[in-house]
Amino acid sequence: MMFSYMTHLSCSKCSRTYNPDTVQQLCECGSPLLVNYDLKKLAKDFKPNELLIRNHDLWRYHELLPVQSPENIVSLGEGMTPLITMKKLGSDMDIAHLYMKDEGIAPTGTFKARGAAVGVSKAKELGVKGLVMPTNGNAGAAWSLYSSKAGIQAVIIMPGSAPAMIRSEVASAGSHLYLVNGVISDAGKIAAKAAADFHLYDVSTLKEPYRIEGKKTMGFEIAEQLHWETPDVILYPAGGGVGLIAIYKAFKELQELGWVGSKKMPRFVAVQAEGCAPIVKAWKEGKRESEFWPDSRTVAFGINVPKALGDFLVLQAIYETNGCALAVKDEDILKEQKNIIRKEGAFICPEGAAAFLAARKLRKIGWIKENERVIVINTGIGLKYMDNEEINLPVLQPDESIDSLPVLP
Template identity: 80%
Template structure:
């Protein structure tokens, strides 16, 4: 049995094709490359039930991933995260079938592990010895540990105000970590220069074609976990938007394989923060591409991306599926985050909370109907965002007793 049904890379803009056996970055036209598979051949030899006995991680979908030889797989057990029903939160919003795809349960605690696992595995297969990545944080953490696992040297460059916890995580993984007194765009420039100076593979978002394949498995899992049914709506917090592009790609591949019982596509929703909403603005103005968002800021640092290279693919997925895009405010994001952990015990990241807030608003506006099946992507664990400020807590003496219980459930 063939391990991967990958055929080639093709440009998302001009359709020019490239070999998947050689290192490529962007297409010569400047746009991202996507991975193609022989889905017709695969449909003949693989059925959903064949997956039952496979490992409980994203490698169960290896035919739909670009790694050709199993010995190149670099895994820390990523994928097959829970699809959790959120009944109390759903009741509260008026959505009867609300689910959370919880990406907090991953190596390094975020969905970035998926892109890193597949990206690093393919880098290993292509003979890469060292790679360089500019990052706001979580992607750097994920790529650094998978590079360690693969024995590939990694160089990670992040703005100096990236969260301290993530800095420590990257440093622990023995990466070459550099902080920059500037923005992610400055880190990008330094990365490009370092790639040239030190013969490193530049794995900036969408400059390498494989991380999207890792993230695609979120879509494959959602459908498998729903018994090969599609949800009605998928809500995703979009920074670079790669996850949304990837989940949309998953659904199109499953459709071609004939693996969708319902045969319908879900409507895709991109959620951004009011302080950084270029894709929402483009969608509001019915444009195919976004413009650079100046002075962007939000507590949800994972979606602080002022101009995404794949913006046109995100917008395309929204238009094709009759989806939408909306922006939410920082204060209400933090309120929703607190509400969710109190209600459902899930301590999620602000980006995930933004996506739940969007569900709430779209239900209020009637865009989501009561009986629709809604899947919200939580991209990471709340723990990684904790600033560990001193919270005001009662301290008892060793010989003292509790006099009253202030907090109700």
């Protein structure tokens, strides 16, 4: 049996195909490349219950990943994040079967570890020595740390307004970090020029074909954790939207393999912030692509992406699954985040809170039905966003004691 069942790369828009044994970026037509596998052969060779004895990380699905030789795997133990029942929140929202796929419980604290693990492993396999990446922060941290482990030099370009903690994280990893007075699209232009000038692998979102394969494993895990049943709705906070595209690709592959039923797809929901909602706008207008969103801003830093290269793939996943796209307000995101911490003890990030808030709204208008199985992706730990504002706390001396306490519930 082969370690990977990858066959070739194909363009997401035109009919061109590419060889995966050399470094590839975009298709000649300017569109992202996708990875193809020999699913028919794999369906014959392998049954999902053979997964049970494998390690609890995303490499358990190695036949469906692009790395061809196990010695190229660069792993920090990523994947197999928990799928947690949210009973109290679900009852609050009137959703009986509400789950959180908690991607905060991951190396580097976000789902970006998946893309970085597979992307960097494949870069190592292809002999890459240096790479460049524009990022809103968390992807930069993940790619920096995996690059360090792989011995690949990373150049990271990040808006200066990215959270301080993530800046420090990237710098600690030993990457070359540059800040830009602008948003991620400005960082992207600088990255493209640096890639050309210094012969670096440009690992901007979807400009390399492999991070999507890493993120795809979220879909495999959701299916495996639900004992190969397909959920009804998956809500995803969409910036570049690769996670959503990837989970959609995962379920398509699982259907073709026959590991899940072939009739039902989850309805995909792309959640954005009102201050940066290009995909929501495109969906409302029935368009196939989004337009650049000027002066974008939101507290959910990871989804501040004014124009995503893969927007048409996100929209396609929404249209083909009868999904939808929804924008929510920053102040409501922060309120929902606080509510979830206090009710469920889960210190999730604002992006995750945005997706939960969207679930609440979609249930209220009846788009989500009471007994549907609803999965919300929390993309990272809330800790990374903490501004460490000085909170006003009571301070005791060693010989003092607590005088009074609020009444217990």
